[in-house]
Amino acid sequence: MPVRPVIGGIGSPGALSEALAAAQYDADPELATAAYLALALGKPLLLEGSPGVGKTEAAKAIGSVLARRVIRLQCFEGIDAAAALYEWNYPRQMLAIRQAGEDYLNIYADEFLIARPMLEALRAPEAAMLLIDEVDRADHEFEAFLLEFLSDFQISIPETGTVRAPVAPVVVLTSNRTRDLHEALRRRCVYHWIDYPDPEREARIVMMRASAVARSTADAIVAAVGRLRAEPLAKPPGVAETVEWAEAATLLQRQGAPWPEAFRRAIGVALKDHDDMAFVAPRLDALIGGEAA
Structure with missing residues (x-):
């Protein structure tokens, strides 16, 4: 497989x-390597992991x-080609027909x-990046449609002809693994699993x-979030919630709330269920602790 020239220096x-x-x-070496290989080899990058670990943020x-x-394509149950590719503006067509008369x-x-x-x-005039977000929420038929698109980076519009990308877009797919993706789609991608960061790295992310x-x-x-993630929660806090909880607790503390109380009162930023x-x-109290700040 040919290797692309260096992308973006x-x-x-x-x-x-x-x-x-x-x-x-803050990318770990494994993620940086997978992303680099996807770019250099011209292959889509598939990022899989639990909700909230930073897959979409990595793509951005x-x-x-x-x-x-x-350019983000948010997948959902029942998504079809019309929602992902194109559709004709029928109301505008009908209006134009009436206005044109016999012309x-x-x-x-x-x-x-x-x-x-x-x-x-x-059709982007400059090379773009296509983010196909939460592809696992779509069905197998949509996956089959994606296979054709990712193979040739072109689509056929019956009424007008074939549209080809002058420069193939960079493609990143994300999946929360609510279901297994088809093996054929996985084979076309460079794959990387994103896990929750270790405490040291997550603290760096908060500070960043x-x-x-x-x-x-x-x-x-970070210590409190680690304990919460160990619980059988429906929606454990992700990295974004860690950052927001730290910001919220700091805000309450600056408004006069003592540290442990500010920590506890901001729990609604971390847990959303x-x-x-x-x-x-x-x-x-035991789960979030009472560490002094």
């Missing part, structure tokens, strides 16, 4: 890791590093075409994303 996994850090994303950071516009009208002109994310990525938070506060929040809140309520 990034010539190694280490260089990509440094660039991601400058874009406020890669787009930022490459200086590419990120000739091309109802399949571009002005009547509504481009959805995949067509938009193909929330500069007003003290390091002692970040350490206390009523049953989870009820489950941990009897042991909340």
Whole structure:
């Protein structure tokens, strides 16, 4: 398989890791290597992991590093080609037909075409990055459709012809693994599993994303989040919730709430499910601790 020229001046996994850090994303060496190989080999990057570990943020950071516009396709149950590719603006076509009268009208002109994310990525005047987010929420039929798109980076519009990308877009897919993806789709990708970061790295992320938070506060929040993730929660806090909890607790503390109280009162930033809140309520003090900040 031919290797692409260096993309965006990034010539190694280490260089990509440094660039991601400058874009406020702390990538471990394994993620940086997988992303670099996907870019160099011209293959899609498949990021899989639990909700909240930073898959979408990783994709956005890669787009930022490459200086590419990120076009996001949010998958959902029942998504079809019309929602992902294009559709015709029928109301506008009908209005134009009435206004044209007996004059000739091309109802399949571009002005009547509504481009959805995949067509938009193909037609972008400058190379873009297509983020296919939560692909596991789509069905197997949509996966089969993706296989064809990712093979040739072109689509056929029956009324107008074939649209080809002048430069193949960078493609990143994310999956929460709510179901297994088809093996054929996996084979076309460079794969990486993103896990929750270790405490030291998660504290670094908090400090990177929330500069007003003290390091002692970040350490206390990360320790508490680790204990909460060990519980059988429906929606354990992700990395984004860790950052937001640290910011919220710091804000309450600056408004006069003593540290342990500020820590506890901000719990609604970390847990977003009523049953989870009820489950941990009897042991909340033990779970979140009372570390001084």
